[in-house]
Amino acid sequence: MDEIRILQSSSMGYGNVTAELIDAGLKLDPHVIIGQGTSTDPGPYYLGQDDIYGYVGKENKKRDIGLLIGAARKADIPFVFSGGSPSGSDAQLEGILRIMHEIAVERGLRLRAAVISGEIDKEWLKRKLRSGARTRRIIDTPRLPEVLTEEAVDDCKRIVAQMGPEPIMAALRMNTQGVVAGRSLDIGLYMAYPMLYGFDKGLTAHMAKTIECGALCASPPINENVFAHLRRDHFLVHTLGGTRKCTTASVAAHAFYERQDIAREENPGGYLDITTASYTQHDERTVRVAGARWVDLPYTIKLEGAKKIGYRTITIAGLRDPHLVKNIDGFLERSKAKALEKFGGTEFSVTFHQYGKNAVLGKVDPLQHVVGHEIGLVIAVVAPTQEQATSICAFVRGQLHFGDFPGRTSTAGNIATLFSPAEIPMGEAFIWNVWHALELDDPCEPFPARIMEFPNPEWI
Amino acid sequence: MTRTVPLSELCRVFRSKNASPFLTTIDMFFDNRDAYETVKKSGALNPAAIARRLGISEADVLGVYTQDAAFGIKVTVRKTDGVASGDPEGADIFGAQQYIPLLDLPIVVPDN
Numbered sequence: 001m002d003e004i005r006i007l008q009s010s011s012m013g014y015g016n017v018t019a020e021l022i023d024a025g026l027k028l029d030p031h032v033i034i035g036q037g038t039s040t041d042p043g044p045y046y047l048g049q050d051d052i053y054g055y056v057g058k059e060n061k062k063r064d065i066g067l068l069i070g071a072a073r074k075a076d077i078p079f080v081f082s083g084g085s086p087s088g089s090d091a092q093l094e095g096i097l098r099i100m101h102e103i104a105v106e107r108g109l110r111l112r113a114a115v116i117s118g119e120i121d122k123e124w125l126k127r128k129l130r131s132g133a134r135t136r137r138i139i140d141t142p143r144l145p146e147v148l149t150e151e152a153v154d155d156c157k158r159i160v161a162q163m164g165p166e167p168i169m170a171a172l173r174m175n176t177q178g179v180v181a182g183r184s185l186d187i188g189l190y191m192a193y194p195m196l197y198g199f200d201k202g203l204t205a206h207m208a209k210t211i212e213c214g215a216l217c218a219s220p221p222i223n224e225n226v227f228a229h230l231r232r233d234h235f236l237v238h239t240l241g242g243t244r245k246c247t248t249a250s251v252a253a254h255a256f257y258e259r260q261d262i263a264r265e266e267n268p269g270g271y272l273d274i275t276t277a278s279y280t281q282h283d284e285r286t287v288r289v290a291g292a293r294w295v296d297l298p299y300t301i302k303l304e305g306a307k308k309i310g311y312r313t314i315t316i317a318g319l320r321d322p323h324l325v326k327n328i329d330g331f332l333e334r335s336k337a338k339a340l341e342k343f344g345g346t347e348f349s350v351t352f353h354q355y356g357k358n359a360v361l362g363k364v365d366p367l368q369h370v371v372g373h374e375i376g377l378v379i380a381v382v383a384p385t386q387e388q389a390t391s392i393c394a395f396v397r398g399q400l401h402f403g404d405f406p407g408r409t410s411t412a413g414n415i416a417t418l419f420s421p422a423e424i425p426m427g428e429a430f431i432w433n434v435w436h437a438l439e440l441d442d443p444c445e446p447f448p449a450r451i452m453e454f455p456n457p458e459w460i
Numbered sequence: 461m462t463r464t465v466p467l468s469e470l471c472r473v474f475r476s477k478n479a480s481p482f483l484t485t486i487d488m489f490f491d492n493r494d495a496y497e498t499v500k501k502s503g504a505l506n507p508a509a510i511a512r513r514l515g516i517s518e519a520d521v522l523g524v525y526t527q528d529a530a531f532g533i534k535v536t537v538r539k540t541d542g543v544a545s546g547d548p549e550g551a552d553i554f555g556a557q558q559y560i561p562l563l564d565l566p567i568v569v570p571d572n
Contacts, residue, residue, distance in 0.1 A: 258478065263527075361557065
């Protein structure tokens with residue numbers, strides 16, 4: 001095989017996948033349709049929480065998955081995607097599998113997929129640590145232990161790992177209609193199919209990196225579908241319609257996106273070096289890319305873990321009184337001190353976000369001295385139980401509503417409470433607690449695939 | 461003759477995003493090769509200046525990378541005060557507004 005044609009189609013549920021672009025892509029006779037649907041960007045909450053449709057919601061996810069699977073079945077080509085946006089936990093992956101079940105029922109389809117969990121069993125991981133498996137924190141920060149400890153593992157509610165292309169290659173060999181993976185290395189999803197046919201790893205990884213976020217590699221960038229033609233010594237990438245085009249600058253620029261380093265991207269089993277890559281305008285909307293290299297390193301997977309720190313409750317209020325706006329910092333500090341006095345036996349945190357006064361950038365805001373005439377205040381409390389968080393938040397709100405400050409005339413209330421209910425319980429709160437590389441001899445060991453049929457008889 | 465302009469005046473794209481929960485990466489794409497070369501050669505985007513504006517130490521500036529094909533410069537830093545995305549004290553989950561302190565960095569350009 002000298003060319004592999006790939007139709008890219010996001011499975012995140014952001015709603016930028018369109019039937020028109022998919023149809024345009026199908027006309028080019030793709031061999032495979034591939035999408036990414038997991039990310040850590042939306043924060044640790046989504047890894048910890050239990051809502052199987054959490055983040056963008058069921059309808060958004062179902063639309064993207066439905067378009068992707070519909071296109072694959074129409075063209076009778078395999079699909080490969082990661083699902084359970086954003087975390088790719090087992091809980092969120094189950095949401096995607098239930099969506100596939102619904103799609104199969106509604107459309108009268110019989111689907112057969114290889115499913116790979118991205119979640120890491122904590123007992124398995126602790127056994128690995130005990131048997132001397134090497135780990136290291138990926139980012140040098142005091143927030144993380146230098147090497148992963150059993151204690152840090154136990155502190156996490158869930159741990160996922162970015163599987164590389166190898167488990168997905170194994171799943172593709174299982175002769176199903178496609179592969180659904182939990183948390184995955186984004187580029188691994190796009191690398192697996194070409195690697196089955198022995199395409200150059202560096203070139204394949206660069207192609208994958210270029211199309212992983214769809215037409216974000218185009219000008220102007222947007223997360224719509226894109227299309228790639230991977231050949232033995234180069235690849236072509238282009239948009240599928242509209243006025244957007246892939247240009248040499250837009251494709252080269254995509255190497256910047258969400259990455260620490262432009263030139264060297266560390267991945268399981270090696271790093272991608274694109275300093276040797278060249279970009280040529282092939283036609284108006286197409287760029288030809290060649291020359292990237294893959295350099296082998298010991299095989300590692302990236303572990304991501306979320307630790308529960310309690311429950312959060314927030315209150316939103318507007319502050320407009322000129323004396324209060326002028327004296328706000330001291331006033332807030334006094335309210336917090338009163339809460340600490342009142343709820344002294346409980347371990348909790350109170351954080352104030354003063355929108356209109358350095359809430360976004362804090363001490364590094366260049367306009368430190370500018371104060372507007374009103375402040376949007378968010379009171380955020382994290383405490384061991386939801387009830388405690390709400391009680392403390394309500395207490396602080398009461399202090400703000402009726403507390404004293406220099407020049408106060410507003411003896412019937414100091415703040416404009418936005419909603420009834422004033423307190424908004426937000427459920428469990430999490431922080432990132434594990435962000436470590438784990439060395440593995442077998443890239444597939446923690447990622448076995450299982451075959452699932454849809455409709456799933458157990459869910460009917 | 462030369463004049464001094466804010467860095468943002470020379471950029472087509474000026475953005476920031478997490479590069480993991482613990483790092484912020486700031487990307488600048490310039491209007492044209494001249495603007496890109498001017499900034500690259502000016503040395504204005506040096507670790508000391510970046511660190512001062514972002515309230516971090518020079519050691520927290522992990523890299524300033526340039527790419528000629530895209531007229532682009534990338535700056536990657538540890539997050540201010542070590543506050544990771546999602547930490548209770550944080551206020552920018554995606555790190556999407558952390559480029560602001562660099563917008564006004566003064567750049568000396570030829571006056572023509």
